[in-house]
Amino acid sequence: MSAPVVPSEKPAVLDEPATRRRRRSSNAFAGGNPIVYAIALVVVAMTVGPVVYAALGGFRTNAQLAMNPVGMPDPWVFTNYIDVITSGTFWRLAMNSTVIALVTTLVVCVAGVMAAYPLARYTFAGREVLFLIFTLGLLFPLTVAIIPLFLMIRDLGLTNSFLGVALPQAAFALPMTVVILRPFLRALPVELEEAALIDGASRIGFFWRILLPLSGPGLVTVGVLAFVASWNAYLLPLLILSSPNAQTLPLGVANFSTEHAQDTAGVLAFTTLAMIPALVFFLAMEKRIVSGLQGAVKG
Structure with a gap:
């Protein structure tokens, strides 16, 4: 007695055009566009090149x-960095x-979260207008108001003081x-x-115990941005801090470059060491900054 013949199933026919399109798109995504890579390399070279040149020049x-x-360097000389590190002026x-x-x-984080809290959680007349005023503040850099700001700080008696620099920067x-x-x-x-x-x-109590801990990524983001911007500030400290004992590192780099104009290697070493703290701090907090900005966009 012969066994029943089971008809064989036909193999599934794949959608060839769709398969080719998916394969082509995945390959293009994996390989990338050479023009995009070329532009990225040019931007990276323009950004990192001066930093690498200064570090090696030291x-x-x-x-x-x-x-x-x-x-x-041939041979490598370490005396330039050693001279800067062992000097009391740099520290x-x-x-x-x-x-x-x-x-x-500190001022940016405390004042910023206290200003953002009512704009986010309360409903009152003029809330969006007030938020628009804060948004328009992004269009006015510090250099636009530097002269009236200097006159105001002088009248308040805050010249040649740390508060005279920190408070305007925070504002x-x-x-x-x-x-x-x-x-x-x-x-x-x-x-x-x-x-x-x-x-x-x-x-x-809700603000301090619940809301602040939950908004930690945003506070870290604005804190890092404020710290790096303050570290690299030059114009405002130049106008406010006239005493050599109260000056900041950017002013010290400018003065060091002027006093040691013939010592190019020493100037490059001083400049490199002045960049390292802000650069390391920013790179260490890079992931937190990105996550904080993503949370702000999603919100």
């Missing part, structure tokens, strides 16, 4: 720089920059801070605030 002598300005300027940057960051950083923090505060569910109020928490 390991050379002035004679090496004169003979071959773009060559590698005094670094301490001044650190104090001013920390004060600026001009507030628009960006409010724009970033407002979405974080608005994204918190209203039910969470209602539950806290039912449990007996006041609005201030």
Whole structure:
């Protein structure tokens, strides 16, 4: 007795055009566009090139720089960096920059979150207009108001003081801070605030105990941006800080370059060391900044 013959199933016919399109798009995505890569390499070279040149130039002598300005150190000279590190001037300027940057960051975070809180959680007349005013503050850089700002600081008696630099820097950083923090505060569910109020928490208690910890990524983002901007500030400290003992690192780099105009290698070493703290701090917080900005966009 013969076994029944089972008809064989036909192999599934794939959609060839669709398959080719998917394969082609995936290959294009994996390989990338050469023009995009070329433009990216040019931008990276223009950005990183001066930093690498300054760092390597600090390991050379002035004679090496004169003979071959773009060559590698041969031999490597460490005395330029050692002279800068062992000088008390560099560490005094670094301490001044650190104090001013920390004060600026503290004021920006505290004032910024207190300004963004009512704009995000309360409904009142003129709320959007007030937020628009903060947004328009992004269009006015510090250099636009530098002269009246200097006159105001002079009349307040804050010239040649750290507060005379930190407070204006924090004020001009507030628009960006409010724009970033407002979405974080608005994204918190209203039910969470209602539950806290039912449990007996006041609005201030909800603000300090619940809202601030949950908006940590946004605070880290604005804090890092404020710290780096304050560390690299030059124009305002130049006008406010006239005493050599109160100057910051950017002013120290300019003065060092003027006093040691013939010592090009020493100037490059001083400049490189002045860049390192802000660069390391920014790179260490890069992921937090990106996540904070993404949260602000989603909110």
